[in-house]
Amino acid sequence: MTDIAYAPLEAPLWPLMNKFYRTHHSSMKASKDAQLWVARQEEIIAGLCLRPMAGGYWLTGLFVAPQLRGQGVAGALLEAALSPCAGPVWLFCAPELQGFYQRLGFSADTDLPYALQERLARYQRNKAMIAMGLNPTLEC
Template structure:
């Protein structure tokens, strides 16, 4: 099995991300104004979008091929993409995913840009959704070494 490579997807190749989403019947879509990140093992096995927003980024479209879930691909992809950001990163997720994102340094106590706050309120009308955020420049304490 070949090693997994985590890297930005070059702009001319962005249609490959939508092809990946469609191949797995995902409703997610890659957007042209975003930084697209992928995990590859020859083919794309995971992807996410980092959309510029209010001096930061909105992480959307995180999707891992079902056969590779539970192997750390999503966490590594998010970690590598976020490490390149020069401002805060926000995301919306189901409350059940809070622990997953907290292990990656995201936290619930986040101030959203106005546009994202309004969008979150709209989304919450139809389903349970929380906002999380991280600022990569700020070191996040490792919960295994932090003593209280």
């Protein structure tokens, strides 16, 4: 098995992230105003977006190829992407993913910036979502 490389995705290669999501029938999309991070074994096997917001980052689009789930890829990708972060990180997830994110240091007891509070309220109209947060300066 080839080693996995975890690194930011350069802007000219951003279309590859959306291709990865589409290949796996995910509705996620890469955000052009975010830092895109990927895990690669020659091809992209996982990705995430970190969008600067309110002195921190909003984590979206974390997705691991189904055949590689449960092997620590998501955790390693998050560790690589969040290591340079100097502020809090927030995310929204389905309630069944809360335990996964808690094992990575996220907490459901988080203060969201106003813009994310509004967005979460809109999302919750259509599906069950919870907010979680991580303060790397406290967790690391």
